Amino acid sequence: MEAFSSLVLMAGAAFVAATLLPAQSEAVFLGLVAAGSADPLALFLTASLANTAGSIVNWWLGRLIARHGAGRLPARLRPGPARFAQAQALFARFGWPALLFAWLPLVGDPLTFVAGWLNYPFARFSLIVLLGKAGRYAALWAGWASLA
Numbered sequence: 001m002e003a004f005s006s007l008v009l010m011a012g013a014a015f016v017a018a019t020l021l022p023a024q025s026e027a028v029f030l031g032l033v034a035a036g037s038a039d040p041l042a043l044f045l046t047a048s049l050a051n052t053a054g055s056i057v058n059w060w061l062g063r064l065i066a067r068h069g070a071g072r073l074p075a076r077l078r079p080g081p082a083r084f085a086q087a088q089a090l091f092a093r094f095g096w097p098a099l100l101f102a103w104l105p106l107v108g109d110p111l112t113f114v115a116g117w118l119n120y121p122f123a124r125f126s127l128i129v130l131l132g133k134a135g136r137y138a139a140l141w142a143g144w145a146s147l148a
Helices: 002-018 026-035 040-068 081-094 096-101 108-117 122-147
Strands: none
Touching: 002 026, 002 040, 026 040, 026 122, 040 108, 040 122, 081 096, 081 108, 096 108, 096 122, 108 122
8 A cells, every 4th residue: 555655646746746836756756766665667657657647738738828828727827938938949949859858947847838839749749758757767766776
């Protein structure tokens, strides 16, 4: 039961951290890996998939706003104009490789939002974002393993 609870906690933290809401999941991931409350591979897979799912929500919100305007979303779900402009510039300059960095603080979440707003193909978006987010959790796991 402890392992299941740890995976649910990891999924929740990773999902929320990938949305436009302010949150971080790295400390939860490292804490659960260090505690040994669940299999590290299961934590890695859960974190990677849940974090990607949160980015998919951003992509969908971007599509919704592109079709119907920002007024349809609650204010707390709209990206700030400065962060949105920064993400737009990053996506315009680097294109799809920028999505590999969707895990970055401050610009990563708006970047996934911009991809939806620009109607970037969903399947490609999902795969690229999953690779980037899994890479981040893999680096955290490897860093913890080298210190443990």
